[in-house]
Amino acid sequence: MRIAMTYTRLRVEERMLIDAFEDLGADVTPIDLRTVVFNPTSLGEWAQYDAVFDRSLSLTNTLTSIRILESLGVRCINPLHAIETCADKLATTLAFIRAGVPTPEVRVAVDSDSGLDAIEQLGYPCVLKPTVGSWGRLVSRINDRDAAESILEHREVLGSVNHSVVYAQEHINKPDRDIRVFVVGGNAIAAIERRSEHWLTNTARGAVAAGMEVTPELADLSTRAVASVGADIAAVDLLECPSRGLLVNEINHSMEFRNSTTTTGVDIHRVVAQHTLDIAQAHASQAAGDGDIHPVQRACDASIDGEGAGSSGTPEREGVLA
Amino acid sequence: MSTATITATCPECDATVNFDRAPLNGEIARCTDCSAELEVINTDPITLELAPEVEEDWGE
Numbered sequence: 001m002r003i004a005m006t007y008t009r010l011r012v013e014e015r016m017l018i019d020a021f022e023d024l025g026a027d028v029t030p031i032d033l034r035t036v037v038f039n040p041t042s043l044g045e046w047a048q049y050d051a052v053f054d055r056s057l058s059l060t061n062t063l064t065s066i067r068i069l070e071s072l073g074v075r076c077i078n079p080l081h082a083i084e085t086c087a088d089k090l091a092t093t094l095a096f097i098r099a100g101v102p103t104p105e106v107r108v109a110v111d112s113d114s115g116l117d118a119i120e121q122l123g124y125p126c127v128l129k130p131t132v133g134s135w136g137r138l139v140s141r142i143n144d145r146d147a148a149e150s151i152l153e154h155r156e157v158l159g160s161v162n163h164s165v166v167y168a169q170e171h172i173n174k175p176d177r178d179i180r181v182f183v184v185g186g187n188a189i190a191a192i193e194r195r196s197e198h199w200l201t202n203t204a205r206g207a208v209a210a211g212m213e214v215t216p217e218l219a220d221l222s223t224r225a226v227a228s229v230g231a232d233i234a235a236v237d238l239l240e241c242p243s244r245g246l247l248v249n250e251i252n253h254s255m256e257f258r259n260s261t262t263t264t265g266v267d268i269h270r271v272v273a274q275h276t277l278d279i280a281q282a283h284a285s286q287a288a289g290d291g292d293i294h295p296v297q298r299a300c301d302a303s304i305d306g307e308g309a310g311s312s313g314t315p316e317r318e319g320v321l322a
Numbered sequence: 323m324s325t326a327t328i329t330a331t332c333p334e335c336d337a338t339v340n341f342d343r344a345p346l347n348g349e350i351a352r353c354t355d356c357s358a359e360l361e362v363i364n365t366d367p368i369t370l371e372l373a374p375e376v377e378e379d380w381g382e
């Protein structure tokens with residue numbers, strides 16, 4: 001199998017993944033997205049890969065590349081729809097609600113005044129988050145009306161339009177940790193707790209991770225959550241609510257795991273690489289059944305055949321765009 | 323290949339940065355002397371630059 005691993009910065013995780021692919025006998029090509037020019041009508045060099053595994057640190061770069069590649073018929077991991085859902089906390093919340101996955105209460109508003117009402121509906125403390133963001137950046141706990149008013153004013157004056165949406169979440173009075181479950185191919189393969197004295201328990205913010213057992217409840221909830229967003233490989237963050245039990249907070253489509261292999265005893269990178277290969281294999285067999293040509297390529301070939309000088313008769317293959 | 327043969331110079335403090343294998347473009351390394359976070363911007367010869375600050379759209 002030939003896998004392209006796209007990236008913008010090569011971290012420890014990407015190194016571990018490259019090693020895992022090579023150990024499994026796969027041919028993996030790391031591709032720095034900053035060096036690529038995409039042609040949305042032609043697969044070009046990408047035709048040689050059975051799947052593209054996105055590991056870009058930049059969400060913009062991920063979305064740009066995966067939109068084009070998936071449109072060209074390349075099997076991307078994760079699929080575009082899963083990335084778009086996970087990358088946006090509102091989209092994630094909506095997917096959870098539709099699927100009946102327990103999640104903290106949310107109120108949404110598009111204006112500062114209605115934003116204040118949204119916050120007051122939830123009561124204090126509550127949590128305000130940018131809908132797109134990670135590593136705990138700008139995730140704020142609001143303890144009273146004064147804080148709510150000032151944060152909304154700051155956003156209005158200093159923030160970009162992206163921050164004009166008020167996504168307010170019920171504050172969960174969790175113990176001094178949250179839980180992260182790694183889900184690969186529909187299986188909950190490992191779990192960690194992230195412990196901190198700070199209410200933000202991102203390891204990027206100094207929380208300390210330790211391995212924990214994947215209980216049947218954790219496995220059930222996290223696999224259902226991942227299924228609701230359609231991700232192949234993801235890390236699910238859960239909060240323990242004293243009254244309602246486990247709630248799913250969010251899903252990360254491009255997870256970090258460098259320290260989690262030792263704390264959990266699970267070679268996460270190996271399981272991830274193996275699952276990526278399985279997907280690539282399945283996609284390659286399916287493509288072989290289709291004449292080994294990606295749909296858009298087929299469409300483009302067909303339209304070229306149709307217009308080509310001296311082209312005799314109708315194109316053999318069905319053209320989607322033609 | 324001995325592990326000490328792949329080296330580059332820290333742009334911040336001039337110390338030698340060792341790689342245990344040939345790095346790729348975009349690879350992140352840390353200088354053990356000044357602990358600056360560095361990025362490989364060229365692989366032949368290996369050239370390092372201070373890694374950029376976290377951008378707003380970076381993350382998991």
Ligand SMILES: Nc1ncnc2c1ncn2[C@@H]1O[C@H](COP(=O)(O)OP(=O)(O)O)[C@@H](O)[C@H]1O
Nearest residue numbers: 127133134135136137170171172199200201202
């Ligand atoms: N509703 C909440 N109640 C309590 N703690 C929360 C809540 N939402 C987030 N947190 C804490 O903040 C951290 C970061 O929030 P999260 O929604 O995961 O955003 P990010 O994508 O930046 O990681 C979580 O790991 C958790 O510790």
Ligand SMILES: [Mg+2]
Nearest residue numbers: 135136237250
């Ligand atoms: Mg999180």
Ligand SMILES: [Zn+2]
Nearest residue numbers: 332335353356
């Ligand atoms: Zn240095």
